[in-house]
Amino acid sequence: MKRVYLDYAATTPLHPEVKQEMMEALEGTYGNPSSIHSFGRESRKLLDEARSEAARSIGADFSSIIFTSGATEANNLAIFGVARAHAHKGKHIITTQIEHHAVLHPMEELEKEGFEVTFLPVDESGVVSVEAVEEALRPDTIFVSIMRVNNETGMQQPIEAIGERLKEHQAIFHTDAVQAYGLEKLDVTALNVDLLSVSSHKIYGPKGIGFLYRNDDIHLAQQIFGGEQERKWRSGTENMLGIVGFKKAIELLEKEREDRMTHYQRLSEKFIAGLNELSIDYHMNGKKEEHMPNILNISFPGVEVEMFLTNLDLEGIAVSSGSACTAGSIDPSHVLKAMYGEKNDRIYNSIRFSFGIETSEEEIQFCVERISKILNRLLPNHTRG
Ligand SMILES: Cc1ncc(COP(=O)(O)O)c(C=O)c1O
Numbered sequence: 001m002k003r004v005y006l007d008y009a010a011t012t013p014l015h016p017e018v019k020q021e022m023m024e025a026l027e028g029t030y031g032n033p034s035s036i037h038s039f040g041r042e043s044r045k046l047l048d049e050a051r052s053e054a055a056r057s058i059g060a061d062f063s064s065i066i067f068t069s070g071a072t073e074a075n076n077l078a079i080f081g082v083a084r085a086h087a088h089k090g091k092h093i094i095t096t097q098i099e100h101h102a103v104l105h106p107m108e109e110l111e112k113e114g115f116e117v118t119f120l121p122v123d124e125s126g127v128v129s130v131e132a133v134e135e136a137l138r139p140d141t142i143f144v145s146i147m148r149v150n151n152e153t154g155m156q157q158p159i160e161a162i163g164e165r166l167k168e169h170q171a172i173f174h175t176d177a178v179q180a181y182g183l184e185k186l187d188v189t190a191l192n193v194d195l196l197s198v199s200s201h202k203i204y205g206p207k208g209i210g211f212l213y214r215n216d217d218i219h220l221a222q223q224i225f226g227g228e229q230e231r232k233w234r235s236g237t238e239n240m241l242g243i244v245g246f247k248k249a250i251e252l253l254e255k256e257r258e259d260r261m262t263h264y265q266r267l268s269e270k271f272i273a274g275l276n277e278l279s280i281d282y283h284m285n286g287k288k289e290e291h292m293p294n295i296l297n298i299s300f301p302g303v304e305v306e307m308f309l310t311n312l313d314l315e316g317i318a319v320s321s322g323s324a325c326t327a328g329s330i331d332p333s334h335v336l337k338a339m340y341g342e343k344n345d346r347i348y349n350s351i352r353f354s355f356g357i358e359t360s361e362e363e364i365q366f367c368v369e370r371i372s373k374i375l376n377r378l379l380p381n382h383t384r385g
Contacts, residue, residue: 001316002316002366003316003317003318004316004317004318004363004366004367005318005356005358005359006317006318006319006353006354006355006359006363006367007318007319007320007352007354008202008294008354008355008356008359009151009152009154009179009202009294009295009320009352009354010320010354011201011202011207012182012201012202012203012204012205012356013204013356013358014204014205014206014245015204015205015248015249015252015357017248017252018204018205018206018245018248018249018252019245021244021245021247021248022206022241022244022245022248025046025240025241025244025245026241029042029043029046029240029244030043031043031044032237033046033047033237033238033240034227034228034229034237043240046240046243046244046247047238047240047243048062049247050067050243050244050246050247051065051067053247053250053251054067054198054211054246054247054250055213056254057181057186057250057253057254058181058186058187058188058196058198058213059186059187059188059189059190060188060213061216063216063231064188064213064214064215064216065211065212065213066211066212066213066214066230066231066233066234067209067210067211067230067234067238067239067243068209068210068211068212068234069208069209069210069239070199070200070201070207070208070209070210071100071102071176071178071197071198071199071210072102073210073212073234074197074198074199074210074211074212075100075102075103075106075145075174075176075197076102076106076223077212077220077223077233077234078145078174078195078197078212078214078220079103079106079107079110079143079145079174080106080109080110080221080223081220081221081222081223082142082143082172082174082195082218082220082221083110083113083115083142083143083221084221085219085220085221086142086143086172086219087115087142089140089142089170090138090139090140090141090142090170091114091115091116091140091142092115092116092117092118092138092140092141092142093107093110093115093116093117093118093141093142093143093144093145094117094118094120094133094136094137094141094143094144094145094146094171095107095117095118095119095120095144095145095146096119096120096121096122096128096146096147096157096338097119097120097121097122097334097335097337097338098122098126098128098147098150098152098153098334098335098338098339099145099146099147099176100147100151100176100178102176103145103147103176104119104334107119107145118136120132120133120136121338122338122339123339124339124340125155125286125287125290125339126150126153126155126285126286126335126338126339127155127156127157127158127290128146128157128158129158130158130161130162130165133146133162133165133166134165137165137166137169137171141169141170141171142170142171142172143171143172143174144162144166144171144172144173144174145173145174145175145176146159146162146173146174146175147175147176147177147178147179148175148176148177148179148180148186148191149177149178149179149180149183149292150179150335151178151179151295152295152297152333152335152336152352153285153286153291153295153297153335153339153352154179154286154291154292154293154294154295154296154297154354155286155287155290155291155292156180156184156290156291156292157175157290159175159191159192159193160190160191160192162192163191163192163193164192166192167192172194172195172218173192173193173194173195174193174194174195174196174197175191175193175195175196175197176196176197177196177197177198178197178198178199178202178210179202179292179295180292181198181199181202181203181253182202182203182253182257182260182294183257183260183261183264183292183294184257184261184292185257188213188215193213193215194214194215194217194218195212195213195214195215195218196212196213197210197211197212197213198210198211198212198213200242200245200246200249203249203250203253204249204252204253204356204357205242205245205246205248205249205250206241206242206245206246206249207242208239208242209239209242209243209245209246210246211246212233214233220233222235224236256357260357261293263355263357263359264292264293264294264355265293266361267293267294267355267359267361267364268293268294268296268355270361270364270365271296271353271364271367271368272284272296274364274365274368274369275298275368275371278368278369278371278372280300280368280371280372280375281300281301281302281375282298282299282300282301283298283299283301283346284296284297284298284299285297285298285299285336285339285346285350293355294354294355294356295352295353295354295355296352296353296354297336297350297351297352297353298350298351298353299345299346299349299350300349300350300351300371300375301345301349302349302379303349303375303378303379304348304349304378305321305348305349305350305351307378308349308351308374308378309321309351311374311377311378312351312370312371312374315370315373315374317366317367317370319351319352319353319354320351320352321333321350321351321352332347332348333347333350336350353367
């Protein structure tokens with residue numbers, strides 16, 4: 001059966017050149033980068049090169065990159081690291097209701113430790129306002145964490161403007177840039193951030209590796225204790241295979257970023273045009289201006305999302321909804337709930353389609369036709385009047 005993968009925001013496959021690089025490293029280099037002999041030095045060289053590449057990609061210094069097991073760990077290190085090191089200056093933290101669980105859940109843990117966390121709302125298009133951050137700021141606010149691009153809607157948040165406002169405040173500013181990194185050229189100085197998280201498996205690199213950018217002036221409480229690796233910010237022998245693959249993925253990204261963006265733009269336009277041509281009844285979640293073209297979050301009125309996802313899967317199409325499905329009941333997406341409220345149908349009938357470098361226009365056409373076919377079956381009167 002033909003299979004179409006449209007869930008690149010969840011994860012991407014390994015780029016063939018990344019795989020090639022990793023195969024070579026697997027066969028050749030196995031020294032521990034902390035060892036001083038020649039085997040160790042070979043690995044250290046690869047580690048240093050990867051760190052330089054990662055730093056360069058966000059306009060940062062070599063020493064500001066901390067390799068982690070992915071963005072979940074990078075977010076945890078940023079959140080607990082700041083909270084525990086700066087609690088003497090205050091115990092108030094600001095974030096948003098639309099963050100990934102890798103931010104929301106650590107924040108909830110901090111609440112249990114006596115921190116006060118403000119979870120800011122967003123507007124109907126899924127964007128937090130600079131004014132809302134300003135209003136929430138207090139003298140005892142020590143930390144603000146706001147994602148750059150939302151993983152469910154593709155909506156970009158005004159990080160530069162928020163960072164600008166925070167320059168005169170003691171609060172340390174972190175952004176989860178996982179979904180942005182593969183699309184826009186990020187620069188930590190232009191973004192005005194102190195900390196930034198990235199994950200390799202969203203940019204055609206291997207899973208289980210990522211980094212936290214840390215401005216050299218920011219002190220973090222150590223979270224993992226052990227050896228001296230990552231200048232003690234993250235003890236443990238480095239995941240060298242992952243790091244080698246990640247470096248290659250970054251190199252390719254830097255080379256191809258603009259072409260990839262153009263490709264995603266073309267695909268999302270084709271997708272929307274296809275829905276219109278087939279008179280499919282739908283609403284876009286989010287708005288076009290601040291929207292990243294690789295993610296389309298679409299509501300199909302009248303549809304029951306679990307049934308729809310199952311039907312798409314039977315047709316070979318892999319997509320996702322933000323809703324978690326537990327024991328037959330749907331737990332609606334916290335992101336769509338923040339945008340539309342608890343009662344809006346969109347939180348129950350929306351699907352996320354996300355595109356990648358291998359997605360073809362023909363696959364988009366196939367997907368749109370199958371959507372139409374499934375809707376005709378599930379909802380005979382679904383088309384626009
Ligand atoms: C916005 C965002 N933050 C964090 C993560 C977690 O990244 P990782 O899988 O590298 O732990 C993801 C992955 O889905 C994400 O989309």
